[in-house]
Amino acid sequence: MIRAGLIGVGKMGLSHYAILGAHPRVEVAAICDSAIYITSALRKYTGVETFRDHRKMLDSARLDCVVVATPTSTHFEVASDALERGLHVFVEKPLCLDPGQSKRLADLAAARRRANQVGYHNRFLGTFLETRRLVQAGALGEVYHINGSAFGQVVIRPQSGGTWRSKKSEGGGCLHDYASHVVDLMNFIAGPPERILGAHLRRIYSKDVEDAVYATFRYPAGASGQLETNWSDDSYRKMSTTISVFGTRGKIISDRQECRIYLRQGAEFEQYRSGWTIRYITDLQAPVAYYLRGEEYSAQIDTFVNAVEAGTAKHENSFASAFETDQVIARILTAQSGD
Amino acid sequence: MHRLLFGDNQFFGVNHMSEEKARAQAMQFKDAPSIMRVLDYAYDAGIKVFMCTTHDRVGEVADIVRENPRRYPDFEFYPCMPYAHKYANSVGEVGIIETARRFAPGGIVETLIKGAISAVTQDAEKLAQLLVDAEMKRFAGLKTPVVFLQNVVTDLLLGLKLYPMFAIFARHIGEKYGAEAGFITMNLPRLVEALEQVGMKDPIVCANVNKIGFRMPGGIDAYRELIRSGRCRAIAMSVFASGAIPPTEAIEWVCSLQGLHSIVFGASSPRNIRQTKELIEQAWGRGPVS
Numbered sequence: 001m002i003r004a005g006l007i008g009v010g011k012m013g014l015s016h017y018a019i020l021g022a023h024p025r026v027e028v029a030a031i032c033d034s035a036i037y038i039t040s041a042l043r044k045y046t047g048v049e050t051f052r053d054h055r056k057m058l059d060s061a062r063l064d065c066v067v068v069a070t071p072t073s074t075h076f077e078v079a080s081d082a083l084e085r086g087l088h089v090f091v092e093k094p095l096c097l098d099p100g101q102s103k104r105l106a107d108l109a110a111a112r113r114r115a116n117q118v119g120y121h122n123r124f125l126g127t128f129l130e131t132r133r134l135v136q137a138g139a140l141g142e143v144y145h146i147n148g149s150a151f152g153q154v155v156i157r158p159q160s161g162g163t164w165r166s167k168k169s170e171g172g173g174c175l176h177d178y179a180s181h182v183v184d185l186m187n188f189i190a191g192p193p194e195r196i197l198g199a200h201l202r203r204i205y206s207k208d209v210e211d212a213v214y215a216t217f218r219y220p221a222g223a224s225g226q227l228e229t230n231w232s233d234d235s236y237r238k239m240s241t242t243i244s245v246f247g248t249r250g251k252i253i254s255d256r257q258e259c260r261i262y263l264r265q266g267a268e269f270e271q272y273r274s275g276w277t278i279r280y281i282t283d284l285q286a287p288v289a290y291y292l293r294g295e296e297y298s299a300q301i302d303t304f305v306n307a308v309e310a311g312t313a314k315h316e317n318s319f320a321s322a323f324e325t326d327q328v329i330a331r332i333l334t335a336q337s338g339d
Numbered sequence: 340m341h342r343l344l345f346g347d348n349q350f351f352g353v354n355h356m357s358e359e360k361a362r363a364q365a366m367q368f369k370d371a372p373s374i375m376r377v378l379d380y381a382y383d384a385g386i387k388v389f390m391c392t393t394h395d396r397v398g399e400v401a402d403i404v405r406e407n408p409r410r411y412p413d414f415e416f417y418p419c420m421p422y423a424h425k426y427a428n429s430v431g432e433v434g435i436i437e438t439a440r441r442f443a444p445g446g447i448v449e450t451l452i453k454g455a456i457s458a459v460t461q462d463a464e465k466l467a468q469l470l471v472d473a474e475m476k477r478f479a480g481l482k483t484p485v486v487f488l489q490n491v492v493t494d495l496l497l498g499l500k501l502y503p504m505f506a507i508f509a510r511h512i513g514e515k516y517g518a519e520a521g522f523i524t525m526n527l528p529r530l531v532e533a534l535e536q537v538g539m540k541d542p543i544v545c546a547n548v549n550k551i552g553f554r555m556p557g558g559i560d561a562y563r564e565l566i567r568s569g570r571c572r573a574i575a576m577s578v579f580a581s582g583a584i585p586p587t588e589a590i591e592w593v594c595s596l597q598g599l600h601s602i603v604f605g606a607s608s609p610r611n612i613r614q615t616k617e618l619i620e621q622a623w624g625r626g627p628v629s
Contacts, residue, residue, distance in 0.1 A: 010430075010434070010435065011430045011435070014495065014499070015495070017498070017499055018494070018495050018497070018498025018499050019498060020498075021498045021499055021500055022497070022498040022526075022529070035435075035436070037436070038435065041463045042499070042501075044463075045463075045500075045501050045503055045504070046499065046500050046501065159433075162433050162434070162437075163433060163434040163437075237351070237352050237353070237361075237365075240358055242358075255358050256358075257354075257355065257356050257357055257358055258356065258357055258358070258359075280356045280357075280581075280583060281355070281356065282355075282356060282551065282553045282580050282581065282583040283583070287552065287554075287555075287556065287558075288556055289556055289557070290494075290498065290526055290529065290556055291494065291525035291526055291554060291556045292491070292494045292495060292498055292525070293491060295554075
């Protein structure tokens with residue numbers, strides 16, 4: 001059995017806790033959070049060991065790995081502490097606010113040969129995986145444009161204070177919280193952009209952070225990219241992410257449920273004929289052993305557990321790829337026009 | 340418990356296969372009267388149960404049914420709580436504690452925070468009860484013989500191994516509302532084992548049951564075996580796998596399962612309601628069912 005620790009028992013922490021708890025080869029041995037009303041309730045019902053100080057947990061709980069789901073501004077410190085003690089580490093997205101720190105974590109994990117994964121769960125969705133496969137196999141010909149968007153309702157009224165997600169210094173805001181997913185997906189499918197041509201970070205309801213991010217990218221081979229994210233759009237029931245890729249032979253429009261492929265006359269590819277083919281999550285997604293909110297959340301933890309068992313630092317969604325995403329985010333901040 | 344239940348995903352922009360279709364449906368059912376027109380048809384076709392999330396608009400539907408007892412003498416609600424996105428969005432916005440404060444009145448959260456460790460079990464139980472009561476308010480005076488815990492919460496508690504919470508929910512639903520508890524899950528075999536561990540016999544459970552095994556963790560065979568075993572009263576949902584299986588094929592398969600208690604399905608048009616009901620009745624081969 002792998003002994004796992006959890007640092008940060010908030011929304012994502014609880015979700016990871018449940019998925020780890022359901023995994024047949026994992027025991028959640030310890031949890032850590034400053035909010036004792038949550039940890040003590042969990043201890044009472046499940047007997048899990050609880051901590052308020054993550055270093056004490058790392059030193060005394062005899063763990064193999066940790067899952068870090070604390071505010072982004074703390075990721076570097078917590079992940080370094082865990083890696084230096086020889087633990088495998090899974091960190092929620094984004095990895096760090098400062099890409100320099102992300103790079104140091106990536107180097108540290110590689111040197112120590114520890115599993116090092118970041119929670120960009122969209123990379124485990126069958127629709128996006130198929131999009132990437134087709135793009136990289138050249139099914140669309142030369143790709144000249146990629147569009148990534150995400151909409152949802154996180155901040156839908158003027159706020160006072162709230163959680164760390166509303167504080168820029170802790171990693172709050174639409175850019176780090178929402179747009180990071182889209183940037184990472186665009187990187188996953190098309191590789192990182194070479195330049196950010198322009199960016200607009202827009203406040204709608206928040207005081208300290210942006211609620212929408214619009215940016216234009218340029219890719220090394222000449223393609224353009226457009227990023228459009230808004231977490232203050234309550235016409236969406238939940239976060240809705242779409243990637244569209246345009247090429248000389250066709251295009252793909254993909255979200256978490258559908259992968260819609262259009263190929264031009266004479267551009268048939270494998271089983272895809274010319275014209276539209278729509279493939280659904282029902283046939284693109286591999287089943288998981290335990291389901292909570294989406295197969296991708298379990299699939300990413302399965303990948304992490306497998307890497308821990310294999311003792312490898314080489315797997316999907318490594319710190320190195322999250323570093324590339326953090327770099328793009330940092331460059332969007334530099335390029336922003338303000339509001 | 341009725342055998343044929345009418346679901347509500349189509350009313351609230353939930354479609355597991357197409358976001359576009361979900362949006363179109365959300366536009367179509369923009370208010371309670373537009374929902375009520377479809378419910379009227381289902382009711383008049385003999386489907387007396389509306390299995391629904393505790394969405395605000397369902398509250399408006401509940402008001403209509405309450406105000407028209409002669410029109411709806413046999414109308415039953417099977418509420419499914421909580422409407423998870425309301426809480427999930429709120430947790431993202433203001434955090435776990437502030438969310439509990441928002442939805443559970445009466446200073447219970449302060450007690451919970453101050454009470455620290457010794458009283459925490461009791462307080463967590465009390466908080467759960469208050470949250471349930473807040474969700475049940477909209478159904479006051481209506482028939483709610485079965486009250487469900489939504490799958491996001493059921494499966495979260497399952498993964499966290501907080502099995503006693505299932506029993507706490509069932510006890511409260513029974514004592515305060517004279518109703519039976521039901522559990523929606525995406526992990527049926529695992530859930531039934533957990534419910535049995537906390538002493539629940541023959542629980543009402545609702546899960547995806549479809550021919551292609553879509554979102555049936557553990558696999559089709561484990562589901563089939565469990566349903567046949569008689570250890571639970573199973574309700575099949577997502578029998579069409581969001582449209583991935585043709586209707587006749589989907590229903591023939593699900594209706595052939597031994598031991599299946601009920602089917603819940605959603606539809607937006609009178610034609611689809613009638614067609615689905617007839618297909619199920621034919622497949623079950625025992626005349627009209629409700």
